[in-house]
Amino acid sequence: MTKPLPTWTKDLSVGESCLDEDHQAFFRLSALLEDLRRLPGEEHESLIETALNILEEYIDGHFLREQTAMIKSEYPLLAEHIYAHDKFEKRVKRAIANYKASHKRAELTSLSRLVTRWLANHIQTMDSQYRGLLTSQNVDDRAFPLLDADM
Secondary structure, eight states, rough: OOOOOOOOOOOOOOOOOOOOOOHHHHHHHHHHHHHHHHHEEEHHHHHHHHHHHHHHHHHHHHHHHHHHHHTTOTTTTTHHHHHHHHHHHHHHHHHHHHHHHHOOOHHHHHHHHHHHHHHHHHHHHHHGGGBBBBBTTTTTOHHHHHHHHTT
């Protein structure tokens, strides 16, 4: 029997509602991928593909939102944060490519675990350092496509 995926809890709050909502969405997407993995048959491939696309969009959009707020607030650890985001994004994209090449459902479990474990650790070790600095004053709460339109 496999261990359940980590879930978002209030101790992972960074004190800014929009960023917390983004983080919670990553946990929900990971749970969705795990649920889809368990469904029998191949007729659910389009749902899996959609969930993977949403995950990629969330990574791009959330990191853009967070990094833009860090720039606005002159966050001193911006470079380290961007490096961690870029490294994680590459790992996720590689895992998604592996799934798309093999269609092995076990790849979805690995991906879900990667996302939830990395994110929980990242929030606790890195994002917690900006608590109080990133606020509704410098975090853009618009939908991801609108954030990207300004760049």
